Amino acid sequence: MGELAAFMILSLVTLIPAVVVVTSSNIVRAALSLVPTFLGVTGLYVMLQAEFVAGIQVLIYAGAITVLILFVIMLTEGGTGVRTRQLNDQVPLGAMAAVWLAFVLIVIFTRTGWPTAAGVLPAYNVVAVGNAFLSDYVLIFEVTSVVLLVSLVGAIVIARRED
Amino acid sequence: MIEIAIVAVKSALLLFILLTACAYMTLLERRLLGKFQVRYGPNRVGPFGLLQPLADGLKLVFKESFMPAHVDVIVYWLAPAISMVTALFVYAVIPFGPEVMLFGQRVPLRLADVNVGILLVLATSSVGVYGIILGGWSSNNKYSLLGSLRSSAQLISYELALGLAVISVVLTAGSLSLVSIVEAQRRVWFVALQPLGFLIFLIAAVAETNRAPFDLPEAEQELIAGYQTEYGGFKFAMFYIGEYVAIVTMSALLTTLFWGGWWGPVLPGPVWFVLKTLAFVFVFIWLRATLPRVRHDQLMALGWKVLIPLGLLNLVVTAVIVVLRGT
Numbered sequence: 438m439g440e441l442a443a444f445m446i447l448s449l450v451t452l453i454p455a456v457v458v459v460t461s462s463n464i465v466r467a468a469l470s471l472v473p474t475f476l477g478v479t480g481l482y483v484m485l486q487a488e489f490v491a492g493i494q495v496l497i498y499a500g501a502i503t504v505l506i507l508f509v510i511m512l513t514e515g516g517t518g519v520r521t522r523q524l525n526d527q528v529p530l531g532a533m534a535a536v537w538l539a540f541v542l543i544v545i546f547t548r549t550g551w552p553t554a555a556g557v558l559p560a561y562n563v564v565a566v567g568n569a570f571l572s573d574y575v576l577i578f579e580v581t582s583v584v585l586l587v588s589l590v591g592a593i594v595i596a597r598r599e600d
Numbered sequence: 601m602i603e604i605a606i607v608a609v610k611s612a613l614l615l616f617i618l619l620t621a622c623a624y625m626t627l628l629e630r631r632l633l634g635k636f637q638v639r640y641g642p643n644r645v646g647p648f649g650l651l652q653p654l655a656d657g658l659k660l661v662f663k664e665s666f667m668p669a670h671v672d673v674i675v676y677w678l679a680p681a682i683s684m685v686t687a688l689f690v691y692a693v694i695p696f697g698p699e700v701m702l703f704g705q706r707v708p709l710r711l712a713d714v715n716v717g718i719l720l721v722l723a724t725s726s727v728g729v730y731g732i733i734l735g736g737w738s739s740n741n742k743y744s745l746l747g748s749l750r751s752s753a754q755l756i757s758y759e760l761a762l763g764l765a766v767i768s769v770v771l772t773a774g775s776l777s778l779v780s781i782v783e784a785q786r787r788v789w790f791v792a793l794q795p796l797g798f799l800i801f802l803i804a805a806v807a808e809t810n811r812a813p814f815d816l817p818e819a820e821q822e823l824i825a826g827y828q829t830e831y832g833g834f835k836f837a838m839f840y841i842g843e844y845v846a847i848v849t850m851s852a853l854l855t856t857l858f859w860g861g862w863w864g865p866v867l868p869g870p871v872w873f874v875l876k877t878l879a880f881v882f883v884f885i886w887l888r889a890t891l892p893r894v895r896h897d898q899l900m901a902l903g904w905k906v907l908i909p910l911g912l913l914n915l916v917v918t919a920v921i922v923v924l925r926g927t
Binding site for chain 2: 466488489492499508562563
């Protein structure tokens with residue numbers, strides 16, 4: 438019961454700011470609303486006893502990515518405009534896509550047989566995460582590193598071109 | 601039930617001690633700076649000026665709570681609160697001593713032993729950046745905005761160096777929990793095993809707390825007071841509390857990660873912890889009195905071209921040694 442209540446509250450904490458993100462006409466507030474959304478998701482991770490993922494979620498998403506977004510907004514001339522339109526003429530098309538996606542997701546969620554028995558958690562998640570990365574998922578791990586390296590090099594190339 | 605009561609009492613006590621310590625740190629800093637500069641410092645309010653923090657606090661509380669024109673009201677009020685709350689939150693996971701027997705109860709001298717403790721500390725401090733960036737932006741003042749942008753650029757850059765030093769310690773101890781990290785230093789303190797890591801952490805910690813010689817965000821001569829220019833009264837005090845708590849936090853982390861936490865001969869654990877933390881607080885003030893401020897490009901170059909490569913090197917060497925020792 439307590440778990441359900443916690444889930445409900447965390448979902449609201451995640452979803453209400455998410456609505457603000459896509460509707461607010463003040464772009465700084467929109468970007469800022471990402472923070473409670475990320476923190477709500479962090480709460481869900483904590484409920485799943487994935488403390489390591491929760492910590493990384495705050496460090497990377499709430500701490501780094503949103504700060505960078507705010508940086509870009511504040512350094513753009515006229516970027517902190519208070520009346521930015523978030524909608525354009527493609528609203529009906531977007532709405533149709535959203536309804537279709539929601540329909541597909543609901544069908545998948547209701548048709549899938551979810552395992553209800555709880556699995557056994559390793560005593561120390563961090564070791565388990567590390568082992569998984571370097572054994573079963575080593576290929577994905579390495580490919581992700583290459584993607585990050587490429588974007589790093591790309592950023593340097595773009596920055597160099599200006600001087 | 602009794603456990604909840606114990607945690608509540610410990611939290612209240614901890615908050616009281618921290619806020620008092622912060623108030624007296626301002627006095628300590630001003631008195632020490634006076635000594636370093638061969639003058640008196642504040643010594644008139646009470647014996648040795650001991651009532652000065654109280655007088656300052658009262659003055660700040662009773663100041664008019666003004667707001668400049670065209671500010672973003674919600675964000676303007678939120679920013680100092682974020683600064684202060686995130687700074688205080690870290691103390692939930694810092695261990696002050698081993699378990700002790702009090703009134704027939706086993707009381708561990710910490711609020712929580714989270715098994716990703718150090719990660720939580722880093723995550724919280726990365727959220728603390730919002731206090732500065734939002735305070736600067738919402739005040740609708742270009743000096744504030746410039747100060748906050750400088751400050752956040754500095755915090756983000758030095759967080760990496762700080763993180764790399766921490767990861768080396770985590771590898772050496774084999775755990776992310778601060779309690780286990782202290783336990784692992786029972787025989788030899790990590791400052792002996794990780795001297796380079798300690799230096800990187802110390803420099804990055806000074807930069808993280810925006811202290812001299814890295815206090816560019818509030819360089820008075822060019823930016824007035826940076827992100828806090830448009831703040832007054834208790835909102836200003838909250839920024840200050842956040843800043844001073846951060847200094848105590850960094851000193852406590854230096855103690856915990858490198859100088860053996862509560863371990864030490866003769867004296868009981870918590871006393872050692874407080875003594876070591878105070879020693880680092882003194883180092884912070886000493887640095888401010890000794891070193892001139894660096895330029896912004898020097899600061900960024902030091903962070904990205906020296907500290908981060910050194911941190912990576914230290915990490916690789918540590919990892920290799922840990923693996924070799926394991927086999």
